Amino acid sequence: QKEVEQDPGPLSVPEGAIVSLNCTYSNSAFQYFMWYRQYSRKGPELLMYTYSSGNKEDGRFTAQVDKSSKYISLFIRDSQPSDSATYLCATLRGGAQKLVFGQGTRLTINP
């Protein structure tokens, strides 16, 4: 079983829709949670970084962490074609140096 599970999609939605991307993780020692966006042929770029359970909002993006169920989500409101990319969830165990990534979900926003 992978430490972080993420549905690879692909996911295709119309412009303006609310997008929900999800990951589950198995190790309760994970304390930091991140969402990265990766455009084709580019390196991942950090979108959201959270530590505790609850919601964190940044513009059209909301990251949600539920440590009790080991579930992390990213919501994108008013989705735009420029949001089309692969979204990777990642976790970091306190005291550790390595990021553990999900498989990534390929998202397409159709105009």
Next chain:
Amino acid sequence: DSGVTQTPKHLITATGQRVTLRCSPRSGDLSVYWYQQSLDQGLQFLIQYYNGEERAKGNILERFSAQQFPDLHSELNLSSLELGDSALYFCASSVDWSDTQYFGPGTRLTVL
């Protein structure tokens, strides 16, 4: 632009060969990480260096090695290359281990 640079952008080589990938971290970042991204395995952590010293190791093959130099740039050496080593190799950097990691544009390695 993350501020992390990687060279070369593309590498095409043959099985059994040896290649070196280079990474320059963001100004002020002491920690460098190497990741491998393939279609079947996703993004996998290979190794981390902090201020010249190895700090963490992931699933890095014995045929692979890395180092970080006094000017903080890092090199990833891949030897006895196999077809399965074809992948995107990313370098990331951060100020310290718990800080945000910023990724470079990657090197695409193709082994024929």
